[in-house]
Amino acid sequence: MATPNPTTDEAPLRADAARNRERILAAAEAVFIERGADASLEDIAKRAKVGIGTLYRRFPNREALLAATSDDRLIALVDASRAADATRTPDEAIRAYVAALVTHATHYRGLAASLGAVLHSGTPGCHASRGEGQRLLARAQDAGIVRKDVDIDDIVCMVTAISLAIEQDPAAAARVDHRVGLFLDGIGAG
Amino acid sequence: MATPNPTTDEAPLRADAARNRERILAAAEAVFIERGADASLEDIAKRAKVGIGTLYRRFPNREALLAATSDDRLIALVDASRAADATRTPDEAIRAYVAALVTHATHYRGLAASLGAVLHSGTPGCHASRGEGQRLLARAQDAGIVRKDVDIDDIVCMVTAISLAIEQDPAAAARVDHRVGLFLDGIGAG
DNA sequence: ATAGTAAATGGAGCAATCCTCCACTTATTC
DNA sequence: GAATAAGTGGAGGATTGCTCCATTTACTAT
Secondary structure (H helix, E strand, C coil): CCCCCCCCCCCCCCHHHHHHHHHHHHHHHHHHHHHCCCCCHHHHHHHCCCCHHHHHHHCCCHHHHHHHHHHHHHHHHHHHHHHCHHHCCHHHHHHHHHHHHHHHHCCCCCHHHHHHHHCCCCCHHHHHHHHHHHHHHHHHHHCCCCCCCCCHHHHHHHHHHHHHHHHHCHHHHHHHHHHHHHHHHHCCCC | CCCCCCCCCCCCCCHHHHHHHHHHHHHHHHHHHHHCCCCCHHHHHHHCCCCHHHHHHHCCCHHHHHHHHHHHHHHHHHHHHHHCHHHCCHHHHHHHHHHHHHHHHCCCCCHHHHHHHHCCCCCHHHHHHHHHHHHHHHHHHHCCCCCCCCCHHHHHHHHHHHHHHHHHCHHHHHHHHHHHHHHHHHCCCC
């Protein structure tokens, strides 16, 4: 029984390990919000009341930890987008989704710069959010409002750039919709 | 004589210090290109044959060093833009300038993410390049080919996005003009 | 129950880097 | 050729990243 869980190919965690994993994630979220994405991993281990070795065993590097803490929020964001799908035009839907991603990427300082890596990490939330982005993009392209040669990574770069600008100057947060509009007009099939 | 140099309010550097400053800048440029914007500052000091204390005295943090190494190139870029001004339409001029900024921002890995900070650092090159961007933008807006609600920071955001895309996938470099075109179409006063 | 074993743990310890501090050196001025 | 202000270098403390492995713990089969 190498693959007891059909959605992953990893053996299930032992009960104590699963508990610790959750504790690490909760601590990481809290510390990242307090101190930014470059916070000390030892601080996180300490707050989770776990040895540093345990943290590294479960999350081999900072990226993995960032991705894992993002996971729940990314999935929630995808669910919300799917739920609202029927009530929105393709244009509204993709704008709303991009704005939601920006909100996610500015949840704490330093996350924006890692967004690209997080969305390539292969976690469930990463897959889900890329998938939803692709779906909305395809829908917009089918509707003829976005060019065919735009892909999901173009969108990720756009979200990253808008988020970095907010990090450097929080006043830019007021211009998120404006900028999303600029970019989407830019990639529009005029 | 507190302000012997009318363009800055700092006392002029002693001859040896000015020499070392140049050596540090040259070393920084080389090391950043080799190892990216997060290279070790001690490596830079070593290559400049200067103590680490000297580097910190002149450039109190990494941002300052990044901004200073960008300065010459930014000024060259502004000069080139001004020189070519008479021969270009407002549209051509702004496209060329944005493309030049992208080239600058992709000069080494990690610079794109700092572009916003560099262009807010207050160095001469930073002022000059923002000023030139504003001039070209105003010219394009007066000519009715760019929306009135676009500002220089929107442009910087756009340059950042395109540059990040190139960093993640160097093949995207071939599509710079294409992407600049897309986004400038987007901010056009259609 | 309990013995066997594979998984999990924690933290000591080494390496890399940041950045400060200050005793010493050097350029400049009068 | 003093006087002095500016500049220098690098030792060293602090922080952090990450590895390694002796020890502990949860699960399983009997």
